[in-house]
Structure formats: structure tokens, C-alpha cells
Amino acid sequence: xxxxxxxxxxxxxxxxxxxxxxxxxxxxxxxxxxxxxxxxxxxxxxxxxxxxxxxxxxxxxxxxxxxxxxxxxxxxxxxxxxxxxxxxxxxxxxxxxxxxxxxxxxxxxxxxxxxxxxxxxxxxxxxxxxxxxxxxxxxxxxxxxxxxxxxxxxxxxxxxxxxxxxxxxxxxxxxxxxxxxxxxxxxxxxxxxxxxxxxxxxxxxxxxxxxxxxxxxxxxxxxxxxxxxxxxxxxxxxxxxxxxxxxxxxxxxxxxxxxxxxxx
Numbered sequence: 475x476x477x478x479x480x481x482x483x484x485x486x487x488x489x490x491x492x493x494x495x496x497x498x499x500x501x502x503x504x505x506x507x508x509x510x511x512x513x514x515x516x517x518x519x520x521x522x523x524x525x526x527x528x529x530x531x532x533x534x535x536x537x538x539x540x541x542x543x544x545x546x547x548x549x550x551x552x553x554x555x556x557x558x559x560x561x562x563x564x565x566x567x568x569x570x571x572x573x574x575x576x577x578x579x580x581x582x583x584x585x586x587x588x589x590x591x592x593x594x595x596x597x598x599x600x601x602x603x604x605x606x607x608x609x610x611x612x613x614x615x616x617x618x619x620x621x622x623x624x625x626x627x628x629x630x631x632x633x634x635x636x637x638x639x640x641x642x643x644x645x646x647x648x649x650x651x652x653x654x655x656x657x658x659x660x661x662x663x664x665x666x667x668x669x670x671x672x673x674x675x676x677x678x679x680x681x682x683x684x685x686x687x688x689x690x691x692x693x694x695x696x697x698x699x700x701x702x703x704x705x706x707x708x709x710x711x712x713x714x715x716x717x718x719x720x721x722x723x724x725x726x727x728x729x730x731x732x733x734x735x736x737x738x
Contacts, residue, residue, distance in 0.1 A: 491612030613688030
């Protein structure tokens with residue numbers, strides 16, 4: 475059987491957006507999540523509670539102890555099958571367990587999220603409210619924002635390194651220092667290999683700010699670099715509810731991305 479580190483490396487290269495985010499789940503469902511993604515994406519049908527704990531910790535920074543997993547599975551009934559081998563106990567997810575995860579994902583996909591940024595708590599709004607929203611994004615993330623600056627890099631750094639991020643922008647903010655921006659960009663690109671930044675030449679064509687992922691379409695009230703500084707709304711719509719709109723917006727984004735100059 476593959477070592478846990480090999481399993482994690484394989485999972486990091488997979489698109490797990492069809493599964494619910496384990497951060498939002500209770501312990502039993504978190505353990506079921508590991509069993510499901512490992513079985514589906516790595517081809518390993520059964521693993522130990524110790525391995526489940528390690529994978530959750532390393533892949534999602536979730537601290538779920540081995541004993542808690544064993545206790546949760548003891549109450550799982552037909553959701554999990556238990557195998558007692560010479561070297562320990564192994565667990566495999568069954569159809570009812572998979573169904574539970576599917577229902578949680580469906581419920582999550584139908585949830586609209588509206589965040590009101592008051593501008594009165596610039597640090598909290600940026601580093602807690604906004605973080606809570608973007609931590610739930612899955613798949614490739616496309617971002618459009620006409621203006622950019624040093625704070626744009628700070629915001630982009632908060633997105634998961636497991637996501638490919640494409641940031642399409644056009645013009646420096648009026649108070650930005652071009653030389654300083656170039657130095658910061660060089661530092662930024664050394665660390666965040668998953669983030670691409672492109673400059674669209676026709677600034678006058680861009681207006682609204684938005685973020686598109688596999689699971690959400692987010693309308694942003696004002697520039698990302700200024701989140702927390704003044705009042706605005708962040709409206710997150712499940713992509714399944716606005717599928718026709720998403721198709722049009724994505725096609726336009728791709729068209730503009732091809733015509734843009736990539737920052738390196």
C-alpha cells in the first residue's frame with residue numbers, strides 16, 4: 475500500500491471539488507471524506523484510522539485524533555465497513571456513507587452567502603470574513619478586478635495554494651508606486667507558483683469585479699485590494715444556480731485573458 479505521504483501528493487494533484495469541504499464537516503463526515511477521496515482518487519479501498527488522521531492534518535490542517543475517528547466509526551453503522559487484519563483495523567466507506575457526503579455537498583451548493591463589509595473593522599473584514607469565504611472555493615479560480623496594487627498581492631496570497639488562480643486586471647491604482655510594485659511582484663512570484671497575473675490592454679472595457687470558482691460566483695462590491703477599507707457587499711452565488719451566466723462570463727474572461735500581457 476502507498477505511504478500516507480504518497481497518498482497526499484496524489485490527492486493534491488486531483489480536483490476534489492465534487493466533495494464537500496471537510497473544514498465544514500463534523501468528525502465522522504471528515505473521516506468519511508478521507509475514505510471517499512482516497513478510494514476514488516488513489517484507488518485504495520481501505521485504510522487505518524491513524525492514516526485518516528494524518529491525511530486530514532497534512533492535506534487540510536485539521537486535527538482529528540485517531541481515537542476520535544475510531545469512536546466515530548463505532549457509531550457509523552452501515553456507512554463504514556470494518557476489516558480486522560493482523561496489523562490492525564482498516565475501514566472502507568460504504569454507499570450510505572457516500573450518500574451522506576453527497577447530501578452535504580448538495581446542501582452546501584444551494585447556500586447563498588452574502589457578506590457585508592462595514593469598513594469599520596478593516597483588519598477583521600479582510601483577514602477573517604473574506605478568508606472564510608475564499609477558503610470554500612474549489613477548482614480553478616478566475617478573478618477580474620480593473621485596478622491592482624501591492625495589496626492585490628496580499629489578497630491573492632490568501633487563496634489556497636491548491637487552487638490555480640488567474641487574476642485579470644488592467645491598471646495600477648492611482649497611489650501605487652510602479653517600481654515598488656515590480657519588486658514586490660518578483661518576490662510574490664517566487665513563492666506563489668499557482669497564481670498567474672495578466673494585464674488587459676483595454677481598461678475602459680472592465681468595470682465589475684468578480685471571482686469564479688467551480689462552486690461559487692462571487693460579485694465583489696469594490697476592488698479586492700481595498701477590501702476592509704470601506705463599505706461593500708460580497709455576494710456568493712452557487713454556480714449551479716447561475717450556470718448560464720457563468721458560461722458567458724467564463725468565455726469572456728478566457729477571451730480577454732488570451733489578449734492580455736502576463737506579468738512574470
